[in-house]
Amino acid sequence: MKIMTCPVNGPRAISEFAYGGEIRSMPDPATCSDDEWADYVFNRNGSPGVKREWWCHLPSNTWFVAERDTARDVVLRTYLYEGEG
Amino acid sequence: MPWRLLRFALSKKHPEPRMFTRHDRLKPAYDVVIIGGGGHGLAAAYYLAREHGITNVCVLEKGYIGGGNTGRNTTIIRSNYLTPEGVQFYDESVRLWQDLAQDFDLNLFYSNRGHYTLAHTDAALRTSRWRAEVNKHFGIDSEVVGPEVVKKAAPMIDLSCGGHAPILGALYHAPGAVARHDAVAWGYGRGADMRGVEIHQRTEVLGIGVVGGKVAGVRTNRGNIATNKVLCAVAGATPRILDMVGIRSPIYIHPLQAMVSEPVKPWLDPILVSGSLHVYISQSARGELVMGASLDPYEVQSTRSTFDFPESLSAHMLDMFPFLSNVKVMRQWAGMADMTPDFAPIMGRTPVEGFYLDGGWGTWGFKATPVCGKTMAYTVANDREHTLITGFGLDRFRNFALTGEKGAASVGH
Ligand SMILES: Cc1cc2nc3c(=O)[nH]c(=O)nc-3n(C[C@H](O)[C@H](O)[C@H](O)COP(=O)(O)OP(=O)(O)OC[C@H]3O[C@@H](n4cnc5c(N)ncnc54)[C@H](O)[C@@H]3O)c2cc1C
Numbered sequence: 001m002k003i004m005t006c007p008v009n010g011p012r013a014i015s016e017f018a019y020g021g022e023i024r025s026m027p028d029p030a031t032c033s034d035d036e037w038a039d040y041v042f043n044r045n046g047s048p049g050v051k052r053e054w055w056c057h058l059p060s061n062t063w064f065v066a067e068r069d070t071a072r073d074v075v076l077r078t079y080l081y082e083g084e085g
Numbered sequence: 086m087p088w089r090l091l092r093f094a095l096s097k098k099h100p101e102p103r104m105f106t107r108h109d110r111l112k113p114a115y116d117v118v119i120i121g122g123g124g125h126g127l128a129a130a131y132y133l134a135r136e137h138g139i140t141n142v143c144v145l146e147k148g149y150i151g152g153g154n155t156g157r158n159t160t161i162i163r164s165n166y167l168t169p170e171g172v173q174f175y176d177e178s179v180r181l182w183q184d185l186a187q188d189f190d191l192n193l194f195y196s197n198r199g200h201y202t203l204a205h206t207d208a209a210l211r212t213s214r215w216r217a218e219v220n221k222h223f224g225i226d227s228e229v230v231g232p233e234v235v236k237k238a239a240p241m242i243d244l245s246c247g248g249h250a251p252i253l254g255a256l257y258h259a260p261g262a263v264a265r266h267d268a269v270a271w272g273y274g275r276g277a278d279m280r281g282v283e284i285h286q287r288t289e290v291l292g293i294g295v296v297g298g299k300v301a302g303v304r305t306n307r308g309n310i311a312t313n314k315v316l317c318a319v320a321g322a323t324p325r326i327l328d329m330v331g332i333r334s335p336i337y338i339h340p341l342q343a344m345v346s347e348p349v350k351p352w353l354d355p356i357l358v359s360g361s362l363h364v365y366i367s368q369s370a371r372g373e374l375v376m377g378a379s380l381d382p383y384e385v386q387s388t389r390s391t392f393d394f395p396e397s398l399s400a401h402m403l404d405m406f407p408f409l410s411n412v413k414v415m416r417q418w419a420g421m422a423d424m425t426p427d428f429a430p431i432m433g434r435t436p437v438e439g440f441y442l443d444g445g446w447g448t449w450g451f452k453a454t455p456v457c458g459k460t461m462a463y464t465v466a467n468d469r470e471h472t473l474i475t476g477f478g479l480d481r482f483r484n485f486a487l488t489g490e491k492g493a494a495s496v497g498h
Pocket residue numbers: 120121122123124125126145146147148149150151152153154155156157158159160161162288289290291318319320321322341342343377418419420421422446447448449450451452453498
C-alpha cells in the first residue's frame with residue numbers, strides 16, 4: 001500500500017496519513033468493571049484480517065474509516081465515519 | 086584449505102554427522118511442545134534438556150529454524166535499559182552470551198563494540214542520565230559522555246548532523262555488542278538436538294486443544310500430538326497462537342525494517358543509535374553497514390518492505406555520515422514485531438494451565454535469547470516463574486502495573 005484514498009481529498013501518498021488503530025467501542029467507564037476497562041485500554045485484536053481502522057489525512061485533518069486487509073496490506077474501502085452500525 | 090575438508094570431496098557419503106537429526110514423523114506425545122524454532126524456542130529447548138533433564142521435547146517450526154525475526158534482526162546486544170526489572174534481566178543475558186560460543190563449539194562472531202545512544206536534545210540527554218544512574222545502580226557499565234568522546238569513537242561523524250540536530254552527548258555502554266544471528270539459532274538447535282530434543286521444521290501448529298482450562302494437545306499440519314505443556318515462542322505470530330487458546334493480550338504487530346550496504350573497508354567500530362534521527366548503525370565483520378530505524382507506522386502482518394524506508398533512513402544516515410553518499414544499499418527486509426504498550430516482553434504462565442508464553446519481544450528480543458531460554462525453561466519445568474521474569478507477566482496490564490521501557494527500547498532495539 002503506497003496510496004490511500006481520502007474520502008474528501010482523493011488518492012494521496014501514504015506519507016500524508018496517520019494511522020489511528022482499529023475502531024473499538026468504549027465501555028462506559030462509570031458502570032463497567034475494572035477488568036472490562038483494562039481490557040479496553042490495553043488489549044487489541046492482534047491477528048491478521050480485514051479490519052475497520054481510523055486514519056487521518058494530516059494536511060486537511062480529515063479523520064475517516066479505512067477497511068484494510070492487514071495480512072495483504074490492501075485497502076478495500078475508505079469512507080467518512082457515520083456512527084456505529 | 087584445511088586438509089580435513091578433503092574428506093568431504095573424497096567421501097561418497099557425508100563424512101560427518103549433520104548439524105541436526107532428521108525425524109521423519111512426530112511422536113504421539115511429548116512432555117513439552119515448543120512452538121517456534123527461532124532463537125527463543127530453541128534456547129528454551131536447550132536449557133530444558135541441559136539444566137532440567139527434560140528431553141522428551143519437540144520444537145515445531147512452520148518454516149525453517151531461525152527464519153523468523155531471529156534471522157532478520159540487526160543483532161544489537163546491550164543491557165542499558167531503564168527499569169530495574171529490565172536492567173537485571175538483560176544484564177544476565179549479556180553474561181550468558183560471554184561463554185556461549187565455547188558452550189556450542191561454534192563461532193557466534195560475538196563482537197564487543199561499545200554502544201552509543203546519541204542525544205540531540207536536552208530531553209534525550211536527561212533520559213540518558215536517568216538510564217546511566219539506573220544502570221550504575223545495578224553495576225552495569227553505563228555513563229553519559231560528551232560529543233568529543235563520540236567524535237573520537239567515530240571520527241567520520243558530522244557532530245552537527247547537517248546543522249539541524251547537533252549531538253549534545255551520548256549514553257555510552259561499553260558492553261554493547263553484535264553477534265551472528267543464524268549461528269545463535271543453530272548453536273542452540275544443535276545443542277538441544279544432541280541432548281535428544283526433536284526439531285521439526287515445516288511443521289505448523291494449527292490448533293491447541295484445551296480441556297477444562299488445561300492444555301491437552303496440539304494439532305499440526307503433520308498430525309496431532311498429546312502434551313500437557315506448550316511453550317509459545319513465535320514472535321510476530323503470537324496473537325494468532327493466543328487466539329487458539331482464547332487469551333486476549335495487548336500485543337499488536339507492526340513491521341520493522343532493516344537494510345545493509347555493500348561491504349566497505351572497516352571504518353566504524355562502535356554501534357551508534359540516534360533516537361531523534363530514527364537511525365542506528367553498526368558495521369558487520371564482512372564490512373556491510375547494518376542499518377535500521379523505528380517501527381513502521383501501521384499494522385501489517387507480513388514481511389513486505391517499502392521504498393520509503395531506505396529513502397528516509399538514508400537521508401538521516403547522511404546527516405550523520407555525509408561521506409556515505411556514494412555507498413550503495415544492497416538489501417532490505419522486514420520482520421513482524423510483536424509490540425507491547427510498555428515495550429517490555431510478556432513472559433510466564435497464563436490463565437490456561439500448561440500454556441506458557443514468551444512473546445511481546447517486539448524489536449528488542451535477540452539480545453535476550455539466552456536469558457529467555459534459561460528463564461522460560463525454568464518456568465516450564467517448575468510451573469513457576471523464574472525470579473528474573475516476574476515483572477513481565479501478562480497480568481500486569483489487568484493490574485495497571487506496567488514495566489515502562491519505551492525510553493530505552495523504541496529506536497535503539
Ligand atoms: C529488522 C529487525 C531488527 C531487530 N533488531 C534487533 C536488535 O538489534 N537487537 C535485539 O535484541 N532484537 C532485535 N530485533 C528483535 C528480535 O529479532 C526478536 O525479538 C527475536 O529475534 C525474537 O526471537 P524469537 O525466537 O522469539 O522469534 P522468531 O525468530 O521470529 O521465531 C519464531 C518462529 O515461530 C515460527 N512460527 C510462527 N507461527 C508458527 C506456527 N503456527 N507453528 C509453528 N511455528 C510457527 C516462525 O516461523 C518463526 O521461525 C529486531 C527485529 C527485527 C524484525
